[in-house]
Amino acid sequence: MRLSKNKQDKISEQILSHLYHCFPDQPFTSEIARELARDEEFIKKLLFDLKGKGLVISIRKNPKGVPFTRRVKWRLSKQVYDVYKSKQGNED
Numbered sequence: 324m325r326l327s328k329n330k331q332d333k334i335s336e337q338i339l340s341h342l343y344h345c346f347p348d349q350p351f352t353s354e355i356a357r358e359l360a361r362d363e364e365f366i367k368k369l370l371f372d373l374k375g376k377g378l379v380i381s382i383r384k385n386p387k388g389v390p391f392t393r394r395v396k397w398r399l400s401k402q403v404y405d406v407y408k409s410k411q412g413n414e415d
Contacts, residue, residue: 334361335369339378342399343407349382349396370397378403 326334337359342350352370356363373379382396399407 331369334359335373338366338369338373339399339403339407342379342397343404346399346404349398351394351396353394355397367395370395 338355341355341358350358352367353363355370356366359366370379370381374381377400379397380400382398384390
């Protein structure tokens with residue numbers, strides 16, 4: 324089943340919102356998919372699209388510097404985090 328570009332954009336917004344709310348944690352792709360109740364491969368595709376736009380950063384190594392073999396963690400880029408933070412401050 325194919326989703327419209329509009330629906331994919333809304334799901335991407337949900338991904339960004341989730342990453343903001345779980346900051347400073349860096350969830351794996353599977354954790355994001357589970358939280359949004361979506362297919363992991365679909366979420367991975369959207370995350371790589373967001374990475375291409377410079378909105379998220381993939382983390383491929385653990386804190387000790389050992390590369391993950393099959394998993395990727397994600398976090399917001401600094402610019403996106405600052406925008407979300409300023410928007411949250413204006414709503415209070």
